[in-house]
Amino acid sequence: MSYILFGGTFDPIHFGHINIAKFALEKLSADKVIFIPSKNPRWKDPISSADRLNMINIALSGEKDFIISHFELDSTEPVNYSIDTIEHFVKLYPNEKLYFLIGFDQVDNLDRWHEIDKISKLVQIVAISRPSYPYNHELLKRYNVQVIQGKEYDVSSTDIRTLKSLYTPRGVIDYIVDHKLYFTKSVEAYMSSSRFLHSVSTAKLAYDIASSNGLDPTIAYIAGLIHDIAKERSDLKEIMEKHYPQYINMPSFIYHQFAGEYIARTFFKIDDERILEAIRVHTTGDRAMGKYAKILYAADKIEPTRNFDSKSLIEAMKSNLTSGFREVLKAQIEYYKSKNIDYSNNMQMRCFTYYLKEER
Missing domain, CATH: 3.40.50.620 (HUPs)
Known part of the structure; x- marks a missing residue:
């Protein structure tokens, strides 16, 4: 031998x-x-x-x-x-x-x-x-x-330790997060324990949806894990005024999606536009969204720790990203209506109109 x-x-x-x-x-x-x-x-x-x-x-x-x-x-x-x-x-x-x-x-x-x-x-x-x-x-x-x-593999352990990449088996990713290794402590420092649990659940579901649709699940996981890093910051308005002045008149509850992109880019040094776009529109959606943006938008809304039975929507997303995303959008509109939440801001309306136009 x-x-x-x-x-x-x-x-x-x-x-x-x-x-x-x-x-x-x-x-x-x-x-x-x-x-x-x-x-x-x-x-x-x-x-x-x-x-x-x-x-x-x-x-x-x-x-x-x-x-x-x-x-x-x-x-x-x-x-x-x-x-x-x-x-x-x-x-x-x-x-x-x-x-x-x-x-x-x-x-x-x-x-x-x-x-x-x-x-x-x-x-x-x-x-x-x-x-x-x-x-x-x-x-x-x-x-x-x-x-x-041999083939060159554009990944290093350093990339994984800093969340630049997660090109490693899913079990290893789960071990890293469960044992709070490497980047996990920094991610957790941005949010409360309940927010962190939501983010991990979103990341896991995004991974599964991406995998089921033949996409890179690690990209979806990174986007899911850090999508809410700005949600609980007190300086959102300052970040918006300095870096996203074109959106300053949008409702304040969506500021965190823009600030989250900013933190992902500047602190975590994320430069993959698929991840950045997904974070940037994860609350509102927008027209002509990329596949990973659709995955994160949906995973954020239907991940299992949310207080409703989302099994059918999860299965719809895993079965077919395009049709499943439309089902999630329709469910989100119904949710807004049931809670009397105003969803008439430009980005959300562009999203709903663009993807549900055949049914309107």
Whole structure:
């Protein structure tokens, strides 16, 4: 048999890690990939080993070709060098072919690795690279590095920790939020506990609706999680006057959708226009809304913690985004009428007219 040793901080693990492992497994015709989370990586300050390991277990559940090693996590050494890990697996699998997987960005520093000459003799170092790698790189030859060219995955653990992306399995997302890791504390700081619960419920439903309609559920989840970050702020008018003066004459109860977009853009550094649009119109809607804007508008209104039976509307949204959205709009109009709420502002009327015009 042959094994690929894949070490890393995995803080947290994401689909980039998983897809690279699957790609290497195929290209090298190996039998197993061994994920080796590090305990005390130099130059990094990860969250607890227990949380990282729990998320790895969640992410790799059901993956029969992946093994999770506790070797470095269980080590009592203050620093684990790659040579220590490699020697452990050489002793464990003395007659098997071992590959040691690295990113191409690590190749430049290979000559600074502790006992790199010994490493290159014990295992086959494999670097994952973009297609245009420098094949005459001196260190590739010196340490007999095998390069496999693969797809570039535009995601990093840093992106997930800062809510720039959530390109990781749903179970990992839920673990992060449930255990208040990474970005969760900042999101929670913007709102009361009840508002936070509503936001999480909205995010989960938005994820499910997007997934059912063949869309990226992580985009919908991010929009849902932070859609109400401005709802309870006391400086809404100031934000509106400075950044959205064209909407200052709109009813004040919708200010938070604009201020929410502002906070998402400036504090969380969200630059995905699909997320920003969804937040910007989640209360009122508007004409010609994008798909994720429709999802968030609906999820915000019908998420399960709302005090009414929304099962049929949820199923309608999951079944067909276009027709389900119209059903949600009709239900929202009925709600406004039952509560004598004035919904005649420009944006809401544009939304209702645009999407329900066939029935008016």
